[in-house]
Amino acid sequence: MKKDSPIRLIDAQTVSHLRSQSIYHALAYAMKPGAPDTVVLSRPGSRYACVGFHQDAARELDLDFCRAQHIPVIRRETGGGTVLIDPNQLFVQWIFQPEHLPRKIDTRFQLFVKPLIETYQFFGIKAYAFPPNDVHVNGKKIVGTGAAAIGNAEVVTGNFMLDFDVATMADILRVPNEAFRDLFRQSLDSYLTSMKKELGIVPDLEELKRVYCEKCRTAIGRTLEPGAFTQEELDWMESLDAKFSSEEWLLEIRKPPAPERLVKVHAGVWIGDVSYMAGEKEIKATIRTRDNRIDRIALADSALVDPPAKARGMENALHNVEMEEEDLREVLEAFFELHSASTPGISPDDWIGMILKMQRAKLQIIGQ
């Protein structure tokens, strides 16, 4: 198979929730040297939750709620975080010979998101790449992507977000308290978007696929020729459907409880529930950060502020402050002085310590 050979295009249409995951895994496992590169388009027939390969499903999701609501949970073999997937998403999956994709992951994502962005733009949505691997519209995420080496293939996945069910996504997540869930729900609404949200309507699906394939052909510089699954690929799908349905596979990863609960809304926006021991007093807050600044902070106990009525003012003072010790200290000391407020037994250093715990936990998760 040469690098300029046609790409097999498989429009799998609407498939079961299991197949929406097993198809691209199967094609990768079945790939032999010389086999064609493939682009798959598919849409799940029903909603489900999906966790990344290294995630502890029980720690990420309220599995009891999922069961009660008949929302299946699948653990995929690609990385990344927890997502809710439903028929309002059109999947785009590339399963390529490794030498047919850029070796550098960043360059690979640039290539992968190009036709997605151009398709969104065709429909009037001002989408742009948000490195390393997302697509945004006016600061809101509209595409999440992932990549993996599976079998002998390299896989890249993404989607067209036709519409998004914010309420269910917020409901399925395991959270420390309901205030955290409310903030998460509100954040999804503020920082994720969809074609319906941007355009007021969902474009015709066939037209969307036609435009994407055309943009794909231009971006990759190769033709796309409709094809079908091989028997070996179908056999792999059967076996992967069974694996992805099993509790053993789903719950294989177990991790100890984390001291802080942090959730990524998108690459620039995080929500965390943090606590800190100020001497013998425990101080707690729910914090949302955006691009390394405090976007919102809610103290768990306003009674720690004297007078308590000033607690909201303290939260407001911290809004938009950079997550840096100096900046936080300056704002806190100025607030206490200007507003004749105090937090008896809790020093500015304690508050700073609590806020920076969130920062450290975030850096730990993203590997920095």
Place this chain on the structure above:
Amino acid sequence: MAHDKINECVILKNLYYSVPDNTWVRVNDDGTVTIGMTDVAQSLAGPILHAKAKGVGVAREKGKPIATVESGKWVGPVKSPVTGEIVEVNEEVAKDARMLNKSPYNKGWILKMKPTNLQTDLADLLTGDAAVEAYRAKITQDGVTCTHIEGSDEY
């Protein structure tokens, strides 16, 4: 330690390499081998967040996955450069996967195996100057420049 640097990528000359799979093998005095991923591999993956190795006692053929690593953007297998049985897994890497980025040839080793056919497997791997030259060609062809996060081993 004798080494070469190509586009900032460190290649230690005393190790055996599977260049296509970006793994290395160190032959130990007790008959076991230590296996890890190369500087090139850690650079291509980016900051590694998770690493999960197969367990002790698991037998693996050469070329089959012995571990999976995940960076923020990519998940992939580490393929065994030899056939044998896993006898030890580096728990430090399981606790802190960034060890793979910081110290790919030392503290970031992934596991040890008792090989069943070592001399045959070693014959398929490259070492010394041959490994350096093979990496020079690969690194140039793929346009790779290695990156090292804070706290990485110095060479």
